[in-house]
Amino acid sequence: MRYVIxxxxxxxxxxxxxxxxxxxxxxxxxxLQTAEPTIEAAVEGVQPTLEAAVEAAKPTVEAAVEAAKPTVxxxxxxxxxxxxxxxxxxQPTLEAAxxxxxxIAALKIVRWQWTGxxxxxxxEMAPADPTQYSLxxxxxxxxxxxxxxxxxxxxxxxxEGAMTIALGPATLAECGEESLGSDFxxxxxxxxxxxxxxxxxxxxxxxxSTMSFAARKDM
Numbered sequence: 742m743r744y745v746i747x748x749x750x751x752x753x754x755x756x757x758x759x760x761x762x763x764x765x766x767x768x769x770x771x772x773l774q775t776a777e778p779t780i781e782a783a784v785e786g787v788q789p790t791l792e793a794a795v796e797a798a799k800p801t802v803e804a805a806v807e808a809a810k811p812t813v814x815x816x817x818x819x820x821x822x823x824x825x826x827x828x829x830x831x832q833p834t835l836e837a838a839x840x841x842x843x844x845i846a847a848l849k850i851v852r853w854q855w856t857g858x859x860x861x862x863x864x865e866m867a868p869a870d871p872t873q874y875s876l877x878x879x880x881x882x883x884x885x886x887x888x889x890x891x892x893x894x895x896x897x898x899x900x901e902g903a904m905t906i907a908l909g910p911a912t913l914a915e916c917g918e919e920s921l922g923s924d925f926x927x928x929x930x931x932x933x934x935x936x937x938x939x940x941x942x943x944x945x946x947x948x949x950s951t952m953s954f955a956a957r958k959d960m
Contacts, residue, residue: 841899841900841901844899844937845878845880845899846880848878848937849878849879849880850956851956851957852875852877852956853875853877853878853942853957854871854872854874854875854954854956855871855874855875855876855925855952855953856868856871856953856954856955857952858924858928858950858951858952858953859951860950861946861948861949861950866921866924868889868921868925869919872957873887873890874887874888874921874922875887875957876954878897882896882897882898883895884896886908886911886925886926886929888911888922888923888925888926889922889925890917890920890922891911891912891914892912893909893910893912893926894909894910895909895929896909902934902936903933903935904932904934904935904944905932905933906929906930906932908926908930911926928946928952929944931946931947931948932944932946932952933946933947939956940955940956941953941954941955941956942955942956
């Protein structure tokens, strides 16, 4: 009997809560419907103010844009002038680099065989066998030297018509009394300038002597 009374009490309480919820929902819907015209009226009332503010701001924005145009134009023109100036400044350097690469590539194509040297005093020196005296220029800046029965390596640098050869290690075999190997290597160490075409290479030495080489293309 006690449990029956308890269950009945709970049922009555739930029924009361449901009724309260339904009443609150109805009241909320009613409040929203009541407030809707007020909200719409508030939005409509603000809209003219916003439109007026936008219209009022237009002249200020347009004036700011017009005022900024000369500054932007000047900045663009200034940047263009800087770029053009940079290109003109760099052009000689680029042309010199291109000329250097062209000369290195031309020297690298063939093996240059020594045909003789005209000394500063007018005397001449020439090897009996030019094939035993040669230069092989590499794109890396190295040069391989054959000096009769000996060989050597070095590094070369060119700048327009100027050339220097820094001699490196060399073998020191005895090639015979008629060998010009030592003279050949010594002359290469004093090179100051060069001229070349497809068939000949001329190296000017510090004392004014001139070494002559012929291109060997049948390697």
